[in-house]
Amino acid sequence: MRIFLTGATGYVGAAVLDGLLRAGHDVTALVRDNEKAARVAARGARPVIGNLADAESYRAAADAQDGYVHTAYDTSSGRGPAIDRIAVDVMLAAAKRPRTASSNGPANRFVIYTSAAWVLGRTPEPACEDAPLNPISLVSWRPEHEALLIKAGTDTVRTIVVRPGVVYGSGDGLVGDLLKSAANGLVRVVGDGNNHWPLVYDRDLADLYVRLAANDGAAGVYHANDEGDERVNDIVAAIAPYVPVRPDVRHVPLDEARAKMGGVADALSLDQVVRSPRARALGWTPSLRSVAGNAARLLGEWRAARN
Numbered sequence: 001m002r003i004f005l006t007g008a009t010g011y012v013g014a015a016v017l018d019g020l021l022r023a024g025h026d027v028t029a030l031v032r033d034n035e036k037a038a039r040v041a042a043r044g045a046r047p048v049i050g051n052l053a054d055a056e057s058y059r060a061a062a063d064a065q066d067g068y069v070h071t072a073y074d075t076s077s078g079r080g081p082a083i084d085r086i087a088v089d090v091m092l093a094a095a096k097r098p099r100t101a102s103s104n105g106p107a108n109r110f111v112i113y114t115s116a117a118w119v120l121g122r123t124p125e126p127a128c129e130d131a132p133l134n135p136i137s138l139v140s141w142r143p144e145h146e147a148l149l150i151k152a153g154t155d156t157v158r159t160i161v162v163r164p165g166v167v168y169g170s171g172d173g174l175v176g177d178l179l180k181s182a183a184n185g186l187v188r189v190v191g192d193g194n195n196h197w198p199l200v201y202d203r204d205l206a207d208l209y210v211r212l213a214a215n216d217g218a219a220g221v222y223h224a225n226d227e228g229d230e231r232v233n234d235i236v237a238a239i240a241p242y243v244p245v246r247p248d249v250r251h252v253p254l255d256e257a258r259a260k261m262g263g264v265a266d267a268l269s270l271d272q273v274v275r276s277p278r279a280r281a282l283g284w285t286p287s288l289r290s291v292a293g294n295a296a297r298l299l300g301e302w303r304a305a306r307n
């Protein structure tokens with residue numbers, strides 16, 4: 001299929017790009033400059049240079065695609081939600097535009113939107129896709145975009161919202177930050193660290209996107225996490241033996257962390273137990289089920305990425 005992808009140079013998007021290419025799709029990737037265009041072209045995508053904030057810079061490239069996968073998010077300008085809305089509108093409009101009889105695309109098109117498990121808020125009891133939303137302030141705008149997507153679904157355009165847990169693998173993201181801090185000798189944990197993080201390995205997450213693209217019946221909300229129900233303290237303890245010097249662990253009170261890092265502090269201290277039954281019903285089985293149980297491997301991935 002011809003798939004339009006945003007965020008291909010990012011953490012989630014790079015994994016999704018590789019997954020889509022491995023599955024044989026023809027991927028057009030929106031990137032912001034020549035250097036990034038060369039990078040995604042080397043992986044096998046067709047780059048288009050543009051900016052999510054400027055709809056005209058990618059409207060034409062988004063036309064005549066069979067599927068749309070949105071993993072980009074703009075953190076640079078402080079206008080992230082507004083820019084996200086522009087991207088959603090452009091992709092939905094392109095997906096819904098009538099195709100000519102001669103276009104040989106699939107029977108129905110799709111738009112996959114990347115949200116986050118953080119829209120669920122505190123969920124100490126297992127939360128499935130139908131759980132009520134109670135977003136932390138960082139993602140308080142997301143439910144509106146999720147609802148817009150879901151409402152826009154039709155017989156010919158499948159709309160899909162993916163809510164990944166905290167992504168791990170390839171040395172990136174919040175788990176990558178923990179690995180780096182541990183290697184540097186001091187890990188700061190926000191709150192008491194007894195909170196659970198919902199987690200998902202980057203390649204497993206990418207596999208879910210590939211399944212959602214391929215499955216003609218897939219539509220609606222999908223959680224994506226490994227269901228390992230790990231506590232932050234257990235993750236940190238599991239990493240410690242694999243770094244040269246056992247790291248100090250400092251528990252930072254939430255208020256102090258908020259003053260330093262804003263709303264991210266609430267995300268880091270969130271207690272979330274999440275289930276992904278709809279993804280599993282598609283046959284999705286995460287290959288990794290734990291960060292703590294794969295600490296040595298993940299540290300190896302972090303070291304490889306650093307070099």
Ligand SMILES: NC(=O)c1ccc[n+]([C@@H]2O[C@H](COP(=O)([O-])OP(=O)(O)OC[C@H]3O[C@@H](n4cnc5c(N)ncnc54)[C@H](OP(=O)(O)O)[C@@H]3O)[C@@H](O)[C@H]2O)c1
Nearest residue numbers: 007009010011012032051052071072073074116164166167
């Ligand atoms: N990482 C996680 O653990 C996690 C978990 C749950 C949900 N999510 C969600 O997944 C999405 C992606 O997260 P991520 O961790 O992959 O972020 P990331 O690594 O920061 O990647 C963001 C991507 O968006 C692109 N981008 C940003 N602003 C853009 C703009 N104005 N025009 C075009 N492209 C733009 C970036 O391009 P450049 O390379 O040019 O900067 C990059 O490719 C976000 O919505 C995030 O909330 C992430």
